[in-house]
Amino acid sequence: MKGIEFKNVKKAYGDTTIIENLNLKIHEGERLILLGPSGCGKSTMLRMIAGFEKITDGDLYMNANMVNEVPSGKRNVAMVFQNYALYPHMTAEENITYGLRRNKVNKQEIKRRLDSVVETLLLEPYLKRKPKDLSGGQRQRVALARAVVKESNFFLLDEPLSNLDAQLRVSARKELMNIHHTFKQTMVYVTHDQIEAMTFGERIALMNKGELQMLDTPENVYNRPVNIFTAKFIGSPPTNIMDMVYDNGKAIIGNQSFTFDTKWVKHIEASNATDFVFGIRPEHLQISKSPLENALKGKVKYVENQGDQYAVFIDMANSEVIAMSNSKDWNTDEVIFVQPMADHIHIFDKATTNSIGYPGV
Structure with missing residues (x-):
């Protein structure tokens, strides 16, 4: 097995603990995203x-062998840093092949690896240029190429695209996907950008304050968050979170209520929780100027243009609720009606902040 496994791992600097009792298996050949806010330990x-x-x-x-005391140079890893870390006095080609030359790989093998990665990353026109003569995107590709030519089992990327503009990040993600499809490394990718995580990862390990919050596919992290932190961190705008009282099939939020369907009633009543928190993503709220069945009433605070849609900020039950709309035709202080989509509701145990799960799951 060419995977990676953390078993009860702790990392501390003196009295400051960064990682606490981490247990995590990274599968051979997968693209795993380490996601979380700054300072979470990723x-x-x-x-x-x-x-x-x-x-x-x-x-x-690593490779089923304990590596606690194994030096970095013997772990068969390739790493790409946020700042690229290229040697300014070397050409792109010299930067790419430096590690191979230092390890005395024969010239024929160096040429084979160089030709392969240059073709994959379209670097042929830039091989004789030094870093100062390359754009940010070109330097990033050189840094990727330097890592790829090592043909390591493990490919580690520490926010490698954060210095690129939005358009270059999209093309760079495609290049990384192509690299992974070609070389099948175990790829571990650190980012705080949830778009990168959702589009690039096969699984996401969401971290907060040194603890693993959720480990699952992007689809499940988005649709089935295991706790309030996950629900709020994933998605933009973030998930709406409101205190809720459950009473005989109804959700009471503030001084208003709506009725759950049968499957949710059974699921909530079968849970061990007594106090609840209600969650719903802005894109899963239907809003209307006219009354809707099973809806809550609110008052528009303001509208934010988000390009393809508008985020409508609503004052409801002493909370600020966000709903997405295709229209900007919402007026400040206008009374509107908000209907949660039954298949996209999230219910959390207020005491633990953990999800109570989902009907039929």
Whole structure:
């Protein structure tokens, strides 16, 4: 197995704990995204895999071998950094092949690997240029090429696209996808950008304050968040979260209520929770100027243009609720009606902040 496994791993600097009791299996050949806010421990996890940081406690396995004391140079990893870290006095070609030449790989093999990666990343016109003569996107591709030519089992990327503009990030993600399809490495990718996580990852490991919050496919992280943090972190605008009282098949939010369908009634009543939190994404709220069946009433605060849609900010039950609309025709202080889509509701246990699950799941 050419995967990676954290077993009860802790990382601390003195009295400050960065990672606490982490258990995580990264499958051979998958694209795993380490996602989370700044300071959550995701880059520290990547550096522990690379061997740049020693773990404080627990065990780290690569290729089914414990590597706690194995130096970085013997872990068969390739890493791409946020700042590219290219040698300014070397040409692109020299930067790409430096590690191979240093390890005394024969010239024929160096040429084979170089030709392959240059074709994949379309770098032929830039091989004789130095970094100062390359654009940000070109330097990023050179840094990727330098990692790819190592033909390592493990490909580690620490926010490699964060210095690129939006258009270049899209093309760079396509290049990374092509690299993975071609070379089948176990790829671990650190980002705080949820769009990158959702579009590029096969699974997402969502971190917060050094703890793993959820490990699943992008679809499940979006549609079936395991706790309030996950629900709020994934999605833009974020999930609406409101205190809720359950009473005989109804959700009471503030001084208003709506009725759950039968499957939710059974599921809520079978849960162990007594106090609840209601969640619904802005795109899963239907809004209307006219009364809707099973809807809540609110008052428009303001409307924000988000390009393809408009985010309508609503004052409802002493909370600010956001709903998405194709129209900008909403007036400040206008009374409107908001109907949650029954198949997209999230219910959380207020005491634990964990989801109570979903009917039929």
